[in-house]
Amino acid sequence: MADSQFPKSMNFNGFLDSDVPYSNNNNFSFSAGTTTTRPFSSHGLSLGLQTNVNVTRKSNRGGDEEESRSESDNNLEALSGDDLETDDNNNNNKPPRKKKKRYHRHTPKQIQDLESVFKECAHPDEKQRLDLSRRLNLDPRQVKFWFQNRRTQMKTQIERHENALLRQENDKLRAENLSVRESMRNPMCGNCGGPAILGEISMEEQHLRIENSRLKDELDRVCSLTGKFLGSSNPIPDSSLVLGVGFSTLQPQRFEISNNRTGSVNVSDFDERSRYLDLALVAMEELVKMAQSREPLWVRSLDSNGFDMLNKEEYEKCFSRCVGLKQDGFVTEASKESGTVIINSLALVETLMDSERWAEMFPFMISRTSTTEIISSGMGGTRNGALHLMHAELQLLSPLVPVRQVSFLRFCKQHAEGVWAVVDVSIDSIREGSSSSCRRLPSGCLVQDMANGYSKVTWIEHTEYDENRIHRLYRPLLSCGLAFGAQRWMAALQRQCECLTILMSSTVSPSRSPTPISCNGRKSMLKLAKRMTDNFCGGVCASSLQKWSKLNVGNVDEDVRIMTRKSVNVPGEPPGIVLNASTSVWMPVSPRRLFDFLGNERLRSEWDILSNGGPMQEMAHIAKGHDRSNSVSLLRASAINANQSHMLILQETSIDAAGAVVVYAPVDIPAMQAVMNGGDSAYVALLPSGFAILPNIQQREERNGNGNVNGGCMEEGGSLLTVAFQILVNSLPTAKLTVESVETVNNLISCTVQKIKAALHC
Numbered sequence: 001m002a003d004s005q006f007p008k009s010m011n012f013n014g015f016l017d018s019d020v021p022y023s024n025n026n027n028f029s030f031s032a033g034t035t036t037t038r039p040f041s042s043h044g045l046s047l048g049l050q051t052n053v054n055v056t057r058k059s060n061r062g063g064d065e066e067e068s069r070s071e072s073d074n075n076l077e078a079l080s081g082d083d084l085e086t087d088d089n090n091n092n093n094k095p096p097r098k099k100k101k102r103y104h105r106h107t108p109k110q111i112q113d114l115e116s117v118f119k120e121c122a123h124p125d126e127k128q129r130l131d132l133s134r135r136l137n138l139d140p141r142q143v144k145f146w147f148q149n150r151r152t153q154m155k156t157q158i159e160r161h162e163n164a165l166l167r168q169e170n171d172k173l174r175a176e177n178l179s180v181r182e183s184m185r186n187p188m189c190g191n192c193g194g195p196a197i198l199g200e201i202s203m204e205e206q207h208l209r210i211e212n213s214r215l216k217d218e219l220d221r222v223c224s225l226t227g228k229f230l231g232s233s234n235p236i237p238d239s240s241l242v243l244g245v246g247f248s249t250l251q252p253q254r255f256e257i258s259n260n261r262t263g264s265v266n267v268s269d270f271d272e273r274s275r276y277l278d279l280a281l282v283a284m285e286e287l288v289k290m291a292q293s294r295e296p297l298w299v300r301s302l303d304s305n306g307f308d309m310l311n312k313e314e315y316e317k318c319f320s321r322c323v324g325l326k327q328d329g330f331v332t333e334a335s336k337e338s339g340t341v342i343i344n345s346l347a348l349v350e351t352l353m354d355s356e357r358w359a360e361m362f363p364f365m366i367s368r369t370s371t372t373e374i375i376s377s378g379m380g381g382t383r384n385g386a387l388h389l390m391h392a393e394l395q396l397l398s399p400l401v402p403v404r405q406v407s408f409l410r411f412c413k414q415h416a417e418g419v420w421a422v423v424d425v426s427i428d429s430i431r432e433g434s435s436s437s438c439r440r441l442p443s444g445c446l447v448q449d450m451a452n453g454y455s456k457v458t459w460i461e462h463t464e465y466d467e468n469r470i471h472r473l474y475r476p477l478l479s480c481g482l483a484f485g486a487q488r489w490m491a492a493l494q495r496q497c498e499c500l501t502i503l504m505s506s507t508v509s510p511s512r513s514p515t516p517i518s519c520n521g522r523k524s525m526l527k528l529a530k531r532m533t534d535n536f537c538g539g540v541c542a543s544s545l546q547k548w549s550k551l552n553v554g555n556v557d558e559d560v561r562i563m564t565r566k567s568v569n570v571p572g573e574p575p576g577i578v579l580n581a582s583t584s585v586w587m588p589v590s591p592r593r594l595f596d597f598l599g600n601e602r603l604r605s606e607w608d609i610l611s612n613g614g615p616m617q618e619m620a621h622i623a624k625g626h627d628r629s630n631s632v633s634l635l636r637a638s639a640i641n642a643n644q645s646h647m648l649i650l651q652e653t654s655i656d657a658a659g660a661v662v663v664y665a666p667v668d669i670p671a672m673q674a675v676m677n678g679g680d681s682a683y684v685a686l687l688p689s690g691f692a693i694l695p696n697i698q699q700r701e702e703r704n705g706n707g708n709v710n711g712g713c714m715e716e717g718g719s720l721l722t723v724a725f726q727i728l729v730n731s732l733p734t735a736k737l738t739v740e741s742v743e744t745v746n747n748l749i750s751c752t753v754q755k756i757k758a759a760l761h762c
Contacts, residue, residue, distance in 0.1 A: 307481060322425065329467065546565060618634070629655050
């Protein structure tokens with residue numbers, strides 16, 4: 001695969017954005033946005049596919065910010081008109097001159113309105129910017145550049161304030177230091193005020209000397225830590241220098257303070273920040289050693305899949321714990337997986353360090369994530385030395401496995417040319433009194449560039465969690481690492497990168513689709529399918545993104561979870577009361593056979609009441625991988641039953657080595673026709689249902705006295721099937737939920753499971 005086939009970045013849905021200019025450096029921008037007049041906001045996922053790792057990080061956002069800075073003045077005013085124009089009156093022998101830039105000064109009313117919006121939201125999305133531009137009679141680019149410049153100005157003000165505080169502290173330290181020196185030169189008696197006898201030093205002087213010595217030691221430690229953290233070979237500053245000078249030159253150069261996004265943590269204390277750096281360095285060293293080690297630290301499992309499982313006793317000999325003492329009732333899961341991925345190291349690092357792009361890369365595994373604090377943004381415009389404090393909700397698509405809430409540090413470091421490492425570690429050991437049901441021991445990946453835009457990725461997952469919160473049906477799956485382990489992360493990464501590569505090709509999907517779809521239509525369909533899948537996962541795992549209320553009903557099966565929520569003026573959802581029912585069951589068939597059965601539109605009538613008793617026809621197909629099973633498709637009832645239904649079915653199917661998903665939702669025919677013509681999909685109402693399939697593991701294991709798994713044999717024993725439905729039971733949000741509605745949903749999910757078992761002769 002040649003280098004020229006891969007642009008440096010592309011969006012999650014992999015299509016060229018018409019409003020981004022083409023540049024000679026082959027840096028394309030892809031967006032999942034539509035071209036209709038109704039606004040829709042979507043954060044893109046960039047995927048770089050290049051082999052030249054010497055190129056520093058570039059992005060469309062950086063280009064826009066540079067252009068905005070060059071086209072705005074100190075009063076945050078946007079440029080309008082042409083930037084460059086040759087002078088026709090110039091002599092032919094002289095080079096063309098640049099015409100002076102014409103500036104557009106905002107009116108006081110416009111600035112006042114922009115400032116009021118900035119106080120509420122410093123990062124408006126595309127929909128908000130379009131609304132502002134229409135309301136203030138400004139160009140959308142002017143609004144965008146104004147907010148970029150305003151954020152830059154705010155950041156500069158914060159840095160100035162931090163520097164002013166540092167200068168004050170330095171002046172204070174310098175004054176104390178001079179006072180100590182003066183007292184040492186002219187010692188005075190504390191009783192009579194006369195010259196002190198040699199050897200007679202006041203108690204105050206002694207305290208000053210001790211404090212001065214402590215400050216010098218602290219400066220030496222900070223300089224050493226910072227040099228090690230940044231991998232710098234520069235000599236450590238001499239601590240004999242004046243303390244104020246050494247401290248003031250160190251702080252602004254090393255760290256960049258950002259606004260706290262959530263308000264939950266403020267990493268402003270230097271001592272706390274140094275402890276974060278200490279923890280990140282220890283975690284990075286442990287991750288690299290574990291990634292490069294083999295036996296006896298890693299033991300190959302005896303099953304056909306060949307997992308790398310951690311030897312607990314060997315680990316305890318080689319490493320010391322950095323996340324605090326192990327809590328009672330906690331067990332450990334640890335796994336390692338290596339493979340090649342069609343993404344280069346720089347692009348993967350950028351994806352992992354951006355919380356939104358990280359969540360889009362692993363849509364079935366991450367329900368919600370955020371960057372709480374940027375402690376360090378890196379060096380020289382790269383991610384080398386970047387340290388972020390993050391929070392994430394990790395999910396397994398089953399109501400029997402609770403969502404994992406983790407707060408952790410994410411540290412990125414470049415170890416060599418084209419070799420990067422990203423490590424995560426929980427911060428429980430730093431925050432006193434902090435406890436959670438899940439801890440991330442040093443986990444992450446080591447990435448090394450290969451030829452043709454590929455990378456070799458070694459992934460390590462090392463976690464401690466409370467096993468008592470997990471249903472017994474899923475405990476073997478978690479302990480072997482197939483649920484949250486390295487194999488699942490690696491399989492999801494490979495599938496998603498392959499999907500982005502396939503979507504980038506403009507010749508694959510249209511030629512295989514039964515109904516021709518335009519480029520804008522493909523983008524709209526993929527947007528709609530992504531929203532459908534995200535809502536499905538949020539309903540199964542009860543994500544905090546959706547406010548679900550759990551119902552306890554006596555006549556509902558114990559393993560069936562019933563939840564409800566009210567939908568009022570939510571774009572893309574029908575108004576009223578929504579019920580979500582989900583359950584997980586064991587099926588004595590392989591995951592692949594179960595996936596092929598549920599994803600086959602010809603066999604859909606055997607379990608789906610929406611098929612009207614007949615087979616379904618595939619009206620449109622968009623491939624998302626080399627395996628045709630990874631796709632987004634549009635289904636319709638057969639010709640016999642077509643006149644009885646006014647609905648189409650949008651379906652997304654996905655499968656990899658770690659599991660499979662089949663998600664679908666009925667949609668109106670007129671609305672879907674508008675989407676296929678490139679219309680805005682944000683307002684198409686849908687409620688998703690579907691299935692999640694995982695391999696069932698029967699494990700014979702040996703445990704030591706601490707409850708850790710030392711090894712064992714794992715055997716596949718069928719599949720774990722999760723079935724979930726979202727149904728509108730009443731179109732009035734103010735209506736009360738009835739027992740009959742709950743019983744109807746419970747009967748629907750039980751009937752579907754029984755039909756699947758009967759069709760597969762279980």
